[in-house]
Amino acid sequence: MPRITKEDKARNRQNILEAAGRMFRSQGIDAVGIAELMKEAGLTHGGFYNHFASKNDLVVEVCGASFAASLGVLAQEIEDGPDRHGSPLTRVVAGYLSTAHRDAPDGGCPSASLVTDAGRHSEAVQSAYAVGVEGYLAGFAAEFVREAEQEGRTLTPDEARRKAMRLLSEMVGALTLARAVRHVEPELSEEILRAGHRQALD
Template sequence: MPRITKEEKARNRQNIVEAAGRLFRAQGIDAVGIADLMKEAGLTHGGFYNHFASKDDLAAEVCNASFAASLGVLEEAVDGGDGPAGSPLRRVVDDYLSAAHRDAADGGCPSASLVTDAGRHNDTIQRSYAAGVEGYLRGFAAELAREQDGEITWRQARDRAVLLLSRLVGAMVLARAVRDVQPELSEEILRTCRAHALDY
């Protein structure tokens, strides 16, 4: 049997991480078996342990990769500066608390889709999740301080960042939880929180 190249091995690993990211977000870490995960990645079940020591190790990597991608979107919004749609944080809030994000069960920000899983799993996964949360808090605080142009202290900016992230994640978790049985309530949660997420 021919050996695969380093590039193929790296590509296979990336396929596993991307497939796991979709499945873990949509179904939760515990609900996804390795066989289903590898099938989604287009690989054989037996190859999993050539890449990861355990599903928890994979979940931690998924958390890191998902937050890196999500924080990249935040950075792009901030780099875009103020525009016709408002400040960068206004655009982030509007995008985050949208029906499109709510309905993207297998994508979007991991802060809402992996929140329950992170709390139920080992320290490795929790550390990855915590690092992502810290990334959001630093980014939000820096932008809040910039937008206030010296009118608030760093501590105040950090406190507001904690409030903002908590509002976004909480609203998204609630909106997703009731979407199918009470869509009007789901829309109300998103609409209300979009309007007031930046109120301090």
Template sequence: MPRITKEDKARNRQNIVEAAGRLFRSRGIDAVGIAELMKEAGLTHGGFYNHFASKSDLVVEVCRTSFATSLESLAGMIEEGQGQGGPPLKRVVAGYLSTAHRDAANGVCPSASLVTDAGRQNEEVQGAYAEGVEGYLTGFTAEFLREAEEKGHQLDPAEARQKAIRLLSEMVGALVIARAVRHIEPGLSDDILHASRSHALD
């Protein structure tokens, strides 16, 4: 029987993380068992423990990886500056509170798709989620300060952080509620997204 190479092992681990991310974000952490996620990754159940000591260890990596992807996208928007859809934060809000993001099958952004699950997990998982939240707050705060400076206004960093916290909280809350009612009250779901999208940056 051929020995598995380091490259194969790294690829298998990545497949597990990606499969778990899709399942966790779309269905919830506790609703997905190891056997199911390994099947989704195209691997055998027994191979899981060659890569992770426990499911919680995998959840921590999924949390960090998912946030890293989202934060990379945020950083890219901010670096682009003024775009066709307006300044960076306006475009971030428009994309986050869009019907496409609401209806995405894999949950896309972990800030909303894992928010309830994270609170039910152990401290390591909650820590990974908190790191991701801080990443968003850091990016939002810096952009609020940059926008104020560009307009010739002075904004206290503490106030900018408070604005960042309010913005992230409203975005996540609006998306979670919009997802919760979209099948039974699609009009209400759309209204929630529209109202929050229109006033998140007021």
């Protein structure tokens, strides 16, 4: 039997991470077993422990990687600056509270899809989630300060952080509620998204 190369091992590990990211978001962490996960990744059950010491270690890494990807999108929007669609934060809110994001719970930002699971799991998982939250708060607060300066206003760091907390809380809350009722009350779900979109940056 041929030996697996470093490249193959790295690719297999990435396949596990990607499959876990999709499944944890859409089904919940506890609902996903290792055998089911490895099947989704196209690998054998026994191979899991060649890559991760435990499921908890995998969850921590998935949480960190998922937030890193979402924060990368936020950073790019801020770097791009205002355009015909509005300010960077206007675009971020529009994308986050979109029907497409609502209907793709296996992708997108983990802030809403893992919000309940994070609180039920280990301190390491909670810490990874907290790092992601802090990343959003820092990005939002910095953009609020920049916008205020551009408009000739003064916004203190504390004020900017409070605004950032409110924005993130409203976004996560609206998306979570919209997803919870979308199958049985689609009109209510859309109403929640629209209201969240309107209120977020008021």
